[in-house]
Amino acid sequence: MAAPGKLAFFRLPPLPTVGELIKLYNLRAEKHLSQNFLLDLRLTDKIVRQAGSLRDAHVCEVGPGPGGLTRSILNAGVSDVLVVEKDTRFIPGLKLLSEAAPGKLRIVHGDILNYRMDRGFPENVSKPWEEDPPNLHIIGNLPFSVSTHLIIKWLENIANRTGPFVYGRTRLTLTFQKEVAERLTASTSSKQRSRLSIMAQYLCTVRNCFSIPGRAFVPKPEVDVGVVHFTPLVQPQIQQPFKLVEKVVRNVFQFRRKHCHRGVEKLFPEACRVEMTQEMMQKADVDPILRPTELTIPQFRALAEAYAHFCTHEPSLLGYEFREELRLKNLARQRNKTTDTFTAK
Ligand code: SAM
Numbered sequence: 001m002a003a004p005g006k007l008a009f010f011r012l013p014p015l016p017t018v019g020e021l022i023k024l025y026n027l028r029a030e031k032h033l034s035q036n037f038l039l040d041l042r043l044t045d046k047i048v049r050q051a052g053s054l055r056d057a058h059v060c061e062v063g064p065g066p067g068g069l070t071r072s073i074l075n076a077g078v079s080d081v082l083v084v085e086k087d088t089r090f091i092p093g094l095k096l097l098s099e100a101a102p103g104k105l106r107i108v109h110g111d112i113l114n115y116r117m118d119r120g121f122p123e124n125v126s127k128p129w130e131e132d133p134p135n136l137h138i139i140g141n142l143p144f145s146v147s148t149h150l151i152i153k154w155l156e157n158i159a160n161r162t163g164p165f166v167y168g169r170t171r172l173t174l175t176f177q178k179e180v181a182e183r184l185t186a187s188t189s190s191k192q193r194s195r196l197s198i199m200a201q202y203l204c205t206v207r208n209c210f211s212i213p214g215r216a217f218v219p220k221p222e223v224d225v226g227v228v229h230f231t232p233l234v235q236p237q238i239q240q241p242f243k244l245v246e247k248v249v250r251n252v253f254q255f256r257r258k259h260c261h262r263g264v265e266k267l268f269p270e271a272c273r274v275e276m277t278q279e280m281m282q283k284a285d286v287d288p289i290l291r292p293t294e295l296t297i298p299q300f301r302a303l304a305e306a307y308a309h310f311c312t313h314e315p316s317l318l319g320y321e322f323r324e325e326l327r328l329k330n331l332a333r334q335r336n337k338t339t340d341t342f343t344a345k
Pocket of ligand 1: 038062064112143
């Protein structure tokens with residue numbers, strides 16, 4: 001019975017250990033699904049604590065696998081957990097967990113990249129964007145094979161308030177390869193500053209919580225792992241369409257060791273490249289000889305705004321990709337060469 005004055009908290013009853021379950025169901029890790037399991041429940045508890053209080057929360061867990069992290073989430077006083085797992089072999093073990101936590105665990109056998117999370121939770125979970133975040137969390141020891149793709153997709157969802165963010169500023173607590181975690185949270189002028197740093201930080205408060213050595217996983221991956229927490233900002237630091245921001249940031253970072261104007265140039269067709277770049281740098285008031293890693297988010301904002309201005313006047317500019325122009329030019333050059341050879345004969 002709960003001590004007087006204290007709320008009774010749900011705890012899972014005694015169960016086979018995660019290691020025993022792996023043996024019981026013969027769950028050999030599949031490399032192509034980036035399966036590296038966490039069997040130490042103190043570690044999974046520590047990951048779950050990074051999400052903050054989960055009392056009565058709704059949680060979506062990505063890739064529960066044998067369910068170690070799922071157990072820690074269930075023990076944190078949540079209202080319910082929805083798990084999305086691609087590998088059928090884990091479903092029986094998850095069903096066992098579901099029986100031990102009646103009404104608390106929903107199992108979806110599917111791919112997180114296609115799963116419609118905007119339909120996964122009741123509407124009353126929602127909180128207006130400008131208010132505190134909803135009591136809804138995404139937590140996952142992500143498969144490395146999808147983690148970067150997934151976070152870019154979710155960042156775009158944040159910008160458009162779609163997917164898991166139809167409920168408001170849903171928080172995320174996720175693992176990444178340590179280097180990716182460092183890029184996501186890198187500040188101006190740091191060596192790890194990259195496209196991911198800008199894309200994540202213009203939309204979210206991002207915190208690199210702690211690192212987990214590779215040896216804590218079974219099987220041991222080649223790399224260490226970082227746990228990162230994201231809270232979407234009420235007001236994004238750049239107020240331009242996600243695709244436009246992504247294009248500007250991607251182009252600027254493609255020559256990360258060169259002066260930033262070199263990347264900016266590639267936003268424009270060759271015929272007007274030099275003049276347009278000069279005009280854009282002046283309009284944004286950004287020093288063209290700064291390196292991409294030295295640019296602050298307000299400077300990226302100024303660049304995105306200047307580029308958006310050009311795109312309003314010349315809408316075809318937004319679809320321009322310098323690699324495509326280069327490809328067509330090379331193709332034409334090759335065709336001319338072939339024609340010359342035939343004429344010479
Ligand atoms: N959460 C477990 C743990 O911490 O021990 C397993 C983590 S393991 C790194 C990644 C899990 O994600 C595996 O169970 C794998 O089958 C699953 N997975 C891989 N790709 C997935 C996808 N596209 N959608 C859903 N689950 C996926």
